[in-house]
Amino acid sequence: MKEQNQKKTGLVHVYTGNGKGKTTAALGLALRAAGSNMRTYIGQFLKGRQYGELESIKQLSPLITIEQYGLNAWVHVDKANPNQKAAAREGLIKATEAILSEKYDLVILDEINITLFFGVLPEQEILDLLDIKPDSVELVLTGRNAPQSLIDRADLVTEMKEIKHPFTQGIQARQGIEF
Amino acid sequence: MKEQNQKKTGLVHVYTGNGKGKTTAALGLALRAAGSNMRTYIGQFLKGRQYGELESIKQLSPLITIEQYGLNAWVHVDKANPNQKAAAREGLIKATEAILSEKYDLVILDEINITLFFGVLPEQEILDLLDIKPDSVELVLTGRNAPQSLIDRADLVTEMKEIKHPFTQGIQARQGIEF
Numbered sequence: 311m312k313e314q315n316q317k318k319t320g321l322v323h324v325y326t327g328n329g330k331g332k333t334t335a336a337l338g339l340a341l342r343a344a345g346s347n348m349r350t351y352i353g354q355f356l357k358g359r360q361y362g363e364l365e366s367i368k369q370l371s372p373l374i375t376i377e378q379y380g381l382n383a384w385v386h387v388d389k390a391n392p393n394q395k396a397a398a399r400e401g402l403i404k405a406t407e408a409i410l411s412e413k414y415d416l417v418i419l420d421e422i423n424i425t426l427f428f429g430v431l432p433e434q435e436i437l438d439l440l441d442i443k444p445d446s447v448e449l450v451l452t453g454r455n456a457p458q459s460l461i462d463r464a465d466l467v468t469e470m471k472e473i474k475h476p477f478t479q480g481i482q483a484r485q486g487i488e489f
Numbered sequence: 490m491k492e493q494n495q496k497k498t499g500l501v502h503v504y505t506g507n508g509k510g511k512t513t514a515a516l517g518l519a520l521r522a523a524g525s526n527m528r529t530y531i532g533q534f535l536k537g538r539q540y541g542e543l544e545s546i547k548q549l550s551p552l553i554t555i556e557q558y559g560l561n562a563w564v565h566v567d568k569a570n571p572n573q574k575a576a577a578r579e580g581l582i583k584a585t586e587a588i589l590s591e592k593y594d595l596v597i598l599d600e601i602n603i604t605l606f607f608g609v610l611p612e613q614e615i616l617d618l619l620d621i622k623p624d625s626v627e628l629v630l631t632g633r634n635a636p637q638s639l640i641d642r643a644d645l646v647t648e649m650k651e652i653k654h655p656f657t658q659g660i661q662a663r664q665g666i667e668f
Contacts, residue, residue: 468510
């Protein structure tokens with residue numbers, strides 16, 4: 311954080327906004343990192359159903375590890391649901407272990423911003439996690455409605471802004487493209 | 490284009506804006522598509538140097554094909570440079586062949602928006618290409634400054650908006666993360 315004019319490792323990225331491309335960009339980062347022989351850990355909060363990306367990511371292993379912390383079905387985000395809260399909490403423990411293990415060059419916490427926005431996980435715990443993150447780890451946080459404290463703390467923030475989306479025209483999500 | 494309430498193939502996506510994540514999201518789409526056994530062709534306009542993503546994409550072949558249409562070095566976009574214009578033109582021919590071949594479910598034309606913005610390729614030719622695109626092909630166009638005509642014509646448009654970027658803080662591009 312001090313040497314502004316040097317090559318620096320371990321940035322914090324935030325991909326937020328209401329447009330398509332946040333999780334997808336994180337997957338692209340994992341693919342690019344693997345191309346440079348870097349190891350990636352992806353933890354997906356809230357997601358539990360089968361996503362197309364998991365299949366091809368398996369082919370890239372052992373460089374990419376992926377775990378889903380969500381319940382079996384995609385459910386409404388609800389901090390009052392004790393199962394959801396427990397699942398997110400367990401996910402955060404696993405994610406913290408992955409970050410601190412220094413086994414990974416890139417750690418992606420997918421949809422974590424939403425868990426903060428809805429109060430499923432407390433914002434301060436994530437900020438604390440950023441403080442203890444080893445400098446060797448590049449950390450990527452995705453999901454809509456990233457809290458301002460996270461934006462302030464991150465090194466790189468992109469807002470994916472929906473200009474036009476086919477779902478609003480009645481087209482449904484398709485395997486291989488949206489999930 | 491007619492059946493608005495049915496599962497529909499062959500959308501046109503545009504990823505534009507000044508933020509990080511456009512090419513990266515396109516790579517993530519290719520990874521996700523491969524996970525569903527779909528074939529992807531990626532044509533990269535303007536890019537000619539070695540990008541980390543190429544290495545890992547090779548591991549996913551034969552589902553993902555990638556070609557770079559750029560000159561050997563990253564150069565300033567300049568429509569007055571005849572070599573650059575010829576390279577982009579040749580790229581467009583290859584891309585058109587890929588789209589019309591129906592060998593690919595997903596075709597990504599990376600950085601093509603910039604070639605339009607700088608007049609290296611004429612906008613109308615791309616619009617014509619969209620008109621003859623087979624419905625089976627999902628087409629993704631990336632790059633800053635997408636022309637309004639393309640935004641109007643696309644089904645899905647996301648603007649990647651830079652909120653904060655480390656390069657503006659003097660940090661340089663790093664292999665495996667930015668390229």
